[in-house]
Amino acid sequence: MTYPQVEEVTPPVSENRSSRSRMRRAAWRQHRAWVLGSLGLAGAGAVLLVLVLVFSSSCVQWGEPGASCRTEPGYTLWKLLVAAMTVVPPLVGVILGAVTFGPDVEHRTQVYALTQGVSRMQWWAAKVAVTAAPVFLAVLALGTGTLLYVDSADESVRDWLGRLTTPGFDALGIVPAAHFLVAYAAAATAALMWRTVGGIVAGLLISGLALIGGSFLQPLVVPHDRVLVPVEAWLADETGELAGGIDTAYHSSGFAGSDGKDIDVSSLNCGGLDWSECLIANVTYRAESYVSDSRYLPMMAVIGGINLVVSGAFLGLGALTLRRRDL
Amino acid sequence: MTIQLEVRGAGKHHPSGWALRDCDLTVDPSTVTALIGPNGAGKSTLMAAAAGLTSLTTGEILVNGRRVVRAMPPELGYLAQDTPLYRRWRVADMVDQTADLNTRWDAPHAARLIDEAGIDPDTRVGTLSGGQRTRLALALVLGKRPALVLLDEPLADLDPLARLQVQQTLMTEVATTGMTVLMSSHILGDVQDTCDDLVLLQDGRVTLRGPVDVLISRHRLLTGPPADPAALGWLKAPDVVEIRSSLRQTTVLVSAPPPGLPAGWTDQPATLDEIVIARLRATTQPGHTQEGAA
Numbered sequence: 001m002t003y004p005q006v007e008e009v010t011p012p013v014s015e016n017r018s019s020r021s022r023m024r025r026a027a028w029r030q031h032r033a034w035v036l037g038s039l040g041l042a043g044a045g046a047v048l049l050v051l052v053l054v055f056s057s058s059c060v061q062w063g064e065p066g067a068s069c070r071t072e073p074g075y076t077l078w079k080l081l082v083a084a085m086t087v088v089p090p091l092v093g094v095i096l097g098a099v100t101f102g103p104d105v106e107h108r109t110q111v112y113a114l115t116q117g118v119s120r121m122q123w124w125a126a127k128v129a130v131t132a133a134p135v136f137l138a139v140l141a142l143g144t145g146t147l148l149y150v151d152s153a154d155e156s157v158r159d160w161l162g163r164l165t166t167p168g169f170d171a172l173g174i175v176p177a178a179h180f181l182v183a184y185a186a187a188a189t190a191a192l193m194w195r196t197v198g199g200i201v202a203g204l205l206i207s208g209l210a211l212i213g214g215s216f217l218q219p220l221v222v223p224h225d226r227v228l229v230p231v232e233a234w235l236a237d238e239t240g241e242l243a244g245g246i247d248t249a250y251h252s253s254g255f256a257g258s259d260g261k262d263i264d265v266s267s268l269n270c271g272g273l274d275w276s277e278c279l280i281a282n283v284t285y286r287a288e289s290y291v292s293d294s295r296y297l298p299m300m301a302v303i304g305g306i307n308l309v310v311s312g313a314f315l316g317l318g319a320l321t322l323r324r325r326d327l
Numbered sequence: 328m329t330i331q332l333e334v335r336g337a338g339k340h341h342p343s344g345w346a347l348r349d350c351d352l353t354v355d356p357s358t359v360t361a362l363i364g365p366n367g368a369g370k371s372t373l374m375a376a377a378a379g380l381t382s383l384t385t386g387e388i389l390v391n392g393r394r395v396v397r398a399m400p401p402e403l404g405y406l407a408q409d410t411p412l413y414r415r416w417r418v419a420d421m422v423d424q425t426a427d428l429n430t431r432w433d434a435p436h437a438a439r440l441i442d443e444a445g446i447d448p449d450t451r452v453g454t455l456s457g458g459q460r461t462r463l464a465l466a467l468v469l470g471k472r473p474a475l476v477l478l479d480e481p482l483a484d485l486d487p488l489a490r491l492q493v494q495q496t497l498m499t500e501v502a503t504t505g506m507t508v509l510m511s512s513h514i515l516g517d518v519q520d521t522c523d524d525l526v527l528l529q530d531g532r533v534t535l536r537g538p539v540d541v542l543i544s545r546h547r548l549l550t551g552p553p554a555d556p557a558a559l560g561w562l563k564a565p566d567v568v569e570i571r572s573s574l575r576q577t578t579v580l581v582s583a584p585p586p587g588l589p590a591g592w593t594d595q596p597a598t599l600d601e602i603v604i605a606r607l608r609a610t611t612q613p614g615h616t617q618e619g620a621a
Contacts, residue, residue: 115403117471
């Protein structure tokens with residue numbers, strides 16, 4: 001049997017602002033308890049940051065003669081804040097992402113929503129925007145506030161934290177918010193496919209991988225500085241200070257010849273010489289490389305950017321899944 | 328507003344097989360059409376495809392000439408078999424949510440339907456009985472003032488009185504607004520009372536369709552002495568739906584009355600139950616004659 005050609009007009013292409021705002025209001029009505037709870041946790045983090053500010057200010061004079069310095073409870077509160085900023089945003093992201101779509105899949109209430117004159121993409125986008133955006137912005141503000149505090153704090157406070165390395169890196173700036181978004185996106189997409197529990201399990205796995213993978217990637221995404229110290233001077237130095245100062249990280253060291261090229265000292269033939277004499281005889285420099293604190297912002301931008309791209313990929317997969325699946 | 332639903336060669340294939348196959352169907356404006364068939368016949372699949380919830384493997388479904396593809400046309404209303412609603416919400420919140428999600432919403436109409444169902448707006452949806460939940464879901468569908476509603480077994484959870492009230496609600500809506508209804512049901516008595524047209528789905532295919540009163544008037548139940556089916560040559564084979572023989576008598580359901588009856592045979596009208604059950608039996612039991620799709 002042959003049929004005449006027909007017009008295909010679906011899904012709706014003209015969506016006015018009022019229909020979008022109505023959909024957002026509907027999504028807010030459905031998810032406000034979870035969103036407000038998540039924002040409450042971000043608020044608790046902000047309170048903790050204020051407490052750190054209050055209690056660590058007594059250490060401003062640290063190290064100066066005659067100054068009295070009390071590191072507690074500021075130090076403990078700071079450790080708590082860093083731990084919370086590292087762990088809580090991904091956990092919140094996992095739970096929030098899973099409950100945004102999981103219950104709708106389990107109770108088939110997505111069928112209710114999608115038979116109310118709302119397109120699949122409208123429904124998906126409104127839910128993601130209403131649940132993820134406010135929490136992302138709150139965590140971003142908290143991470144930025146914590147970073148500004150660290151930047152402005154006394155050196156004694158900065159001693160508490162290496163911001164180039166985990167966990168400090170994961171607690172500052174855009175990174176906690178990016179980790180939140182990766183966890184949210186993975187859990188939300190998995191929940192669309194495998195319900196709430198599947199979303200939580202997948203979200204935990206992905207956010208764990210993001211944290212671990214990020215800590216491996218951090219030293220790889222920025223250039224390392226290299227200093228050459230004459231080997232005699234290095235042998236004579238007994239201070240043990242790190243090259244580049246205390247704010248550096250990812251140190252590695254070796255030896256170099258007069259041309260600056262690395263020399264493998266394990267293959268040196270020292271004959272009857274002791275180790276120091278052998279070094280002086282065969283190498284010119286002690287070579288030390290490290291990542292300096294000046295690389296922090298590029299490192300944060302690259303790692304944060306990678307996390308945002310991964311989040312976007314998961315969200316895109318979720319949208320595609322919803323668009324193509326039978327309900 | 329009048330609306331027409333047209334199903335052209337619709338097929339849906341799952342890994343386990345065809346849920347719907349070569350399905351052709353037209354639902355005319357301002358009619359009530361019953362979609363009946365055994366479990367697994369494809370009724371819910373067809374409804375979900377018409378609502379844009381399920382894609383078709385073959386064919387297409389058109390609403391007023393526009394193809395439905397993974398989105399429900401705004402002039403449609405759909406009531407799913409399991410009436411998915413937010414169980415922890417209050418009825419009033421559910422109504423507000425539905426009003427927010429739809430560009431067209433008749434709040435007084437929805438409120439009246441909920442009131443008629445005896446549902447307190449402050450009640451949690453999860454505490455409603457199955458019947459009340461169905462009536463709430465129906466009120467939410469009808470509050471949109473749809474031109475066409477797809478009702479997937481809306482009467483299944485209802486007690487006889489509630490069933491009657493829902494039928495009356497639907498009939499009133501059809502009479503006052505010209506709304507078109509496609510509803511699936513197992514309750515043939517209700518179909519006979521309520522529906523203009525009937526579509527019988529079996530194994531994903533339409534095996535019978537037509538106006539209910541025409542189907543009933545055409546089908547006849549012939550009763551005569553015990554006879555071998557081979558001895559019933561006076562019947563036109565295409566008209567024979569089912570032959571049942573016992574030691575005492577032979578009963579034949581035909582889709583068109585024969586011009587004359589041999590001695591000892593009587594002819595009486597068939598009920599809708601008898602027509603549908605005979606057609607269902609004819610496809611599941613070997614040895615019965617079955618007529619092709621009407």
